[in-house]
Amino acid sequence: MNARKKTKINWFMIILLAPALMLLSITIVVPVVTVIGMSFMRYNLMDINNIAWNNFQNYKDVLQDAQFFATFGRTLTYVVSTVCIQFIIGLTVAMLLNTRWLRGQKIFRGLLFLPWTIPSLVVAVVWMFTFQPQYGIVNYLFQLGNYSMLGNPGTAMLSVVISAVWKQMPLMMIMLLSGLQTVPEDLKEAASIDGATGWQKFHAITIPFIMPVIKTVTLTSIVSNFQMFVLFFTMTGGGPVRVTTTLPLYTYETAFSGFNMGKGAAVGVCWLGFLVIFSTVYNKVLAAKEVQY
Amino acid sequence: MKVKVSNKVLVYLGVVAITIIFIFPIYWMILTSIKPNEAILRLPPQFIPKGATLNNYKNIMGDGKFVVFYKNNVIVSTVTTLVTLVLAVFASYAFSRFRFRGSRFLQMLFLSTQMFPAMTLLIALYNMYFKLGLLNTYTALVLACSTNALPMSVWILKGFFDTIPKSLEEAAYIDGSSKANTLFRVILPLIRPGIIAVGIYSFLISWEDFLWGLTLVNKTEMRTLASGIAMTYLGEYNYDWGRVMASAVTAAVPILIIFIFLQKYIISGLTAGAVKE
Numbered sequence: 001m002n003a004r005k006k007t008k009i010n011w012f013m014i015i016l017l018a019p020a021l022m023l024l025s026i027t028i029v030v031p032v033v034t035v036i037g038m039s040f041m042r043y044n045l046m047d048i049n050n051i052a053w054n055n056f057q058n059y060k061d062v063l064q065d066a067q068f069f070a071t072f073g074r075t076l077t078y079v080v081s082t083v084c085i086q087f088i089i090g091l092t093v094a095m096l097l098n099t100r101w102l103r104g105q106k107i108f109r110g111l112l113f114l115p116w117t118i119p120s121l122v123v124a125v126v127w128m129f130t131f132q133p134q135y136g137i138v139n140y141l142f143q144l145g146n147y148s149m150l151g152n153p154g155t156a157m158l159s160v161v162i163s164a165v166w167k168q169m170p171l172m173m174i175m176l177l178s179g180l181q182t183v184p185e186d187l188k189e190a191a192s193i194d195g196a197t198g199w200q201k202f203h204a205i206t207i208p209f210i211m212p213v214i215k216t217v218t219l220t221s222i223v224s225n226f227q228m229f230v231l232f233f234t235m236t237g238g239g240p241v242r243v244t245t246t247l248p249l250y251t252y253e254t255a256f257s258g259f260n261m262g263k264g265a266a267v268g269v270c271w272l273g274f275l276v277i278f279s280t281v282y283n284k285v286l287a288a289k290e291v292q293y
Numbered sequence: 294m295k296v297k298v299s300n301k302v303l304v305y306l307g308v309v310a311i312t313i314i315f316i317f318p319i320y321w322m323i324l325t326s327i328k329p330n331e332a333i334l335r336l337p338p339q340f341i342p343k344g345a346t347l348n349n350y351k352n353i354m355g356d357g358k359f360v361v362f363y364k365n366n367v368i369v370s371t372v373t374t375l376v377t378l379v380l381a382v383f384a385s386y387a388f389s390r391f392r393f394r395g396s397r398f399l400q401m402l403f404l405s406t407q408m409f410p411a412m413t414l415l416i417a418l419y420n421m422y423f424k425l426g427l428l429n430t431y432t433a434l435v436l437a438c439s440t441n442a443l444p445m446s447v448w449i450l451k452g453f454f455d456t457i458p459k460s461l462e463e464a465a466y467i468d469g470s471s472k473a474n475t476l477f478r479v480i481l482p483l484i485r486p487g488i489i490a491v492g493i494y495s496f497l498i499s500w501e502d503f504l505w506g507l508t509l510v511n512k513t514e515m516r517t518l519a520s521g522i523a524m525t526y527l528g529e530y531n532y533d534w535g536r537v538m539a540s541a542v543t544a545a546v547p548i549l550i551i552f553i554f555l556q557k558y559i560i561s562g563l564t565a566g567a568v569k570e
Contacts (some may be wrong), residue, residue: 012472013391020384020403020443028406033418038416089311096308101296109313110556114319117548119501121519122541125527127324129534135334137321146345166318171563176565230503234523248412255342255416256508268413275408 010198032272038265045098045259067242068250068267075246078157079225085217086165090172097173098180109177116170124234129164150236153243159245160231168225172217179213180206205260214287219279247271297380322545326350326538337542352528359540361514362521366500366544369431369517373438373499374492380439381491386476386526388447390462400451400541402445411441411504422509433509434517437497446491452565454480481540490562492553497548518544 034275060184064069073221093112097105118126130137133148149159183206192203207214229248238253245253247267254262325333327345352358388400418437419428427433457480465475481488506520516524522544526537552559 010393013387013393016383016387017399020380020447021399021441023380023439024403024406026416027436028409028414031414031421032409032501034417035413046373049325057294093311095310095312096304099304101301102304102308105433108308108312109560110553113316113556113560114552115547116314117497117552118319118545119548121503121521121523122322124539125522125537126318129325129538130318130321132534135336135338140336140338166315169315174560175564178560220407226413227410229412230519233503233507236526248410250411251410251416256419257398261416261420268410268416270412272408272413275410276405276535278467279408 022102022250035265035268038262039269041262043260043262043265045261054262058262059270062266062270070242071245071247071250074157074225074243078161078228078244078246079222082161082164082168082225082228083221085161086169086172086221087218088213089165091176092178093169093173094180097177100185102105109174113174115166116168118167120167120230121234123163123167124231127159127166128235131159140293153239153240156236156240157246160235162229162232163235164225168221170215172221175213175217178211179210183209215283218281222282223275223279226271294310296497310553319545322538323542325534326542328535330533330535349535350543352536353540353543358513358525359522359543362516362518362525363543365431365515365521366518368504369434370496370499372431372435373442374496375447376435376439377442377495378488378492379452380443381495382481382488384443385447385450386454386480389451390459398401400447404507405446406440406444413510415504419508427509429510429515434502434505435499437505437509438502439495440501442498446495449491449494450484450487452486454535475557486558487562489555489558489564493551493559494562496551500548 004095039058040053040056042052042057043052044050045185053237096102097108097112104107115123128150131139131149133146133151134141136149137148138149139145149155187205191205196204227248228246232244232246233252236244238249251264251267251271254267255261258264324340324342326349327347328342329346329348332339332343348381384403388396410446422428422433427436461479461483462475465479466472470479477507501519502517503519503523506517507523510516510520513521513524522537522540526533
């Protein structure tokens with residue numbers, strides 16, 4: 001009886017899992033396989049009846065395209081600066097809010113979380129108005145005259161980074177704060193008694209303790225910022241002189257404006273490959289810095 | 294331990310300053326939306342409104358487009374939330390309760406789908422939806438948005454299911470309750486906070502969708518809010534900022550209100566997963 005029960009198919013479990021698996025198969029697995037297939041094909045929307053194997057031509061095109069590497073570099077600049085800045089601000093705010101004697105912690109936390117609830121397009125619009133050259137508040141406060149933050153190659157990326165940080169910092173801060181709240185006070189007090197300085201406590205107790213949280217939030221943020229499309233599309237359109245053309249915009253242009261679906265697919269596959277390798281390495285490196293109590 | 298007064302003052306000043314900086318753009322957006330046009334274009338800017346007007350709101354409500362975008366967005370987000378909730382509750386319950394070969398691998402796969410660039414998937418999805426005749430339909434948008442929301446939702450809910458002891462179900466089974474009945478009548482009521490958190494999360498994800506609304510739809514009457522605002526009010530060379538800000542405020546308000554009333558569920562739901570692992 002028992003042996004039979006073990007080999008019996010658990011229909012209840014299958015029924016529970018089937019709908020979610022079906023959705024993800026249709027909208028993720030099938031497209032990923034299709035895109036990988038397309039990346040090896042001559043696939044042009046202007047010449048849709050002539051789809052054929054083209055001997056890695058798309059990949060050759062991508063790897064010989066100086067624009068691709070420039071785009072990749074700009075994407076890295078955007079991702080690294082956005083994640084670093086929001087991590088530093090997020091951790092600082094979280095540590096301030098985690099101060100034991102601070103009153104109104106919940107009110108500050110609630111207020112600081114508000115930007116996260118603002119839809120990304122609205123974020124773009126609000127910051128476009130803030131950076132408006134003639135009557136924008138930033139130009140007024142910093143006496144920039146008619147200087148256009150978004151229209152100038154030197155500051156366009158910075159402006160997008162600022163708006164991205166504004167929207168994303170709250171989530172980072174909330175996660176780090178909840179991590180900080182799990183650091184036992186007595187451990188820090190014991191260290192103080194032993195004569196540890198503030199920096200030593202931070203470095204040797206706090207950081208290792210919240211390392212799992214840091215790992216999760218930064219990796220999530222890196223991966224999702226690689227995908228950032230709406231801010232660039234709305235605020236700069238990739239300009240001026242392409243300084244804000246990042247991978248999503250480049251893929252969009254190649255595949256949909258340039259009608260070269262094959263090359264667009266190849267760009268996407270390189271991008272996906274990079275993220276898979278990167279997140280594996282990132283997890284390994286940071287896992288080494290964790291401590292188990 | 295005694296804390297120096299000067300330190301206390303510094304911490305309070307820091308927190309207040311950062312809060313003001315982060316809240317200011319929201320205040321500025323709302324303020325601009327109720328200013329008359331000549332006040333918006335005036336320097337120095339008015340930080341406190343003189344003579345508020347609702348003209349910008351009347352403008353967008355009366356132009357016949359904004360209301361359509363809004364309706365579409367409400368439909369897509371509501372259906373997406375329901376679909377995501379059902380799928381996520383089922384899947385996360387299975388992950389939490391049953392050990393089977395490949396369970397961990399499947400869970401990892403669920404989470405890693407967030408890594409796949411949406412823009413890349415779009416190349417394939419566009420063709421697929423085109424062939425199926427699903428472009429310009431709610432179905433396509435709901436499928437796309439549910440996919441975005443599902444992985445995190447499963448992750449959050451599994452955390453909530455994991456906190457409930459298995460003995461509870463065993464007791465219910467002994468009492469003769471069926472498996473489905475146990476899940477719906479006994480277990481689900483216990484994870485209500487998790488369901489609320491995931492409901493809000495998936496509503497927010499689909500409410501703020503831009504990419505799918507931009508690419509899977511090309512008819513004005515099927516546009517959703519974000520892409521609709523971008524295509525309609527940002528298309529001209531000289532923006533009518535009052536109108537743009539009124540549409541922005543109206544787009545942001547539902548989520549702001551939900552957040553103000555249910556913030557404890559959102560925060561606990563979002564942070565539960567990160568801290569546990």
